[in-house]
Amino acid sequence: MTEQGPAQTSAHLGATPGDRAHIRTYPFDPSASVSGVGIQIGPMGTEGPWAGGVGLSRRVHRIDFHVLLFFREGPVHHMIDFTEYEVGAGDVLWIRPGQVHGFSTTESYVGTALTMQPGFLPRAIVEATGLYRYDRPPLLHPDPPQLAALEASLEQLSREYLDTSTLPLSLHTSVLRHSLTALMLRVAHVSAQAAADECAPQPDTTFSRFRSAVEKDFTTNHSVSAYADELGYSRRTLVRAVRAATGQTPKAFIDRRVILEAKRLLAHTELPVGRIGVAVGFGDSANFSKYFQQHTGVTPAAFRAEQV
Structure with a gap:
């Protein structure tokens, strides 16, 4: 089941990349992933797969996938849909498909970037984790226990992502989905608290x-x-x-x-x-x-x- 991402308006305008007649959209590139799976994990900055695509784009743009930025240093100022967020060490920035955002041109991004292709997680998990809850704030401030749990979960996911030798690809992908689900449930819990709606019913x-x-x-x-x-x-x-x-x-x-x-x-x-x-x-x-x-x-x- 592939989730439907936000409509790409630039496609309706007949524009070509590189001009000012559209907002450039960066697609998810599975070929940049280890083993071609639907997620990528790497350091922010100039190393890893993050450096090859949107990580170097300073122009305002869209993405057609999820990006979660786990910051180890700050502050960094990042714009998402007309709001500038000041992100500090230990914060998480969650940018959803279709959102227009722009990187700071003067500040360094230090931490880990996780990108996720729509459709990589099954629908039940998409709903449970609020992947398309655009009403929730992008900037998350986990408390120390939550941050420690997130870091442990992210580290486990990173190890599974890089381990391509102990399992066949089908099982490797399944393990990644389970590990990513565990991480995203934790992120979703922090997100729900940030929106002050933990007790609200989930969208049916x-x-x-x-x-x-x-x-x-x-x-x-x-x-x-x-x-x-x-x-x-x-x-x-x-x-x-x-x-x-x-x-x-x-x-x-x-x-x-x-x-x-x-x-x-x-x-x-x-x-x-x-x-x-x-x-x-x-x-x-x-x-x-x-x-x-x-x-x-x-x-x-x-x-x-x-x-x-």
Whole structure:
């Protein structure tokens, strides 16, 4: 079962890598992994597989996979979707697929980077660990006992990752999945505490399916009823499920995703406002501008000017 990651809007724009008409997306590269498995573990900085791809990209960009950065030194300032996070020693930064982020150009990243391909873990573990809980904060501050447990779990996973000689590939991959599950359950516990929602119910299948559908279709579909029909739910069932998982209405959830994408394109590309409107589902520039101002309090042009 392969999890559906966030929609790659740049693909809809007909842009080519290297220009300012899109936000560059870095894909997961299995060939850079030991034995070609769906995860990579290496030091941040200039060594290991981390140095060959996004680790050296200082330009704002997307990734289509999960990145967890375990810091041994700090502070480091890292931007994720318009928020700058100050990360210290012992902190964990969790960047999810589709999020736009940028590395500091002046500070050193010291620690361990873990990258994970969507679909590497089974759906049950994806739900249990909140891999796509974009409502949770990226920056985690584990307490000393939690940090010690995370470090031990990460060390065990690293040993299994590098041990390619004692098991056939199929068993090696299974062991990696189990070891990664143990680590991610610990990370998820810290993440839940950070969001102050440990006791809140986990998203049910109804919300999970809705969330995936929105990620796939938000650039063309803003209708709650259309999503309900597509998924085979009544509108009332969908409203209950989304409220239970997020505290929002389905329409607010869709609007929030559309506005985030519009902000990303306004801030990080030079696309005209009209084309950005088209990219997020508005055929008319005036309608897009009205919608954006209604949800943000500023016009698209004013928001773009504020980012300079």
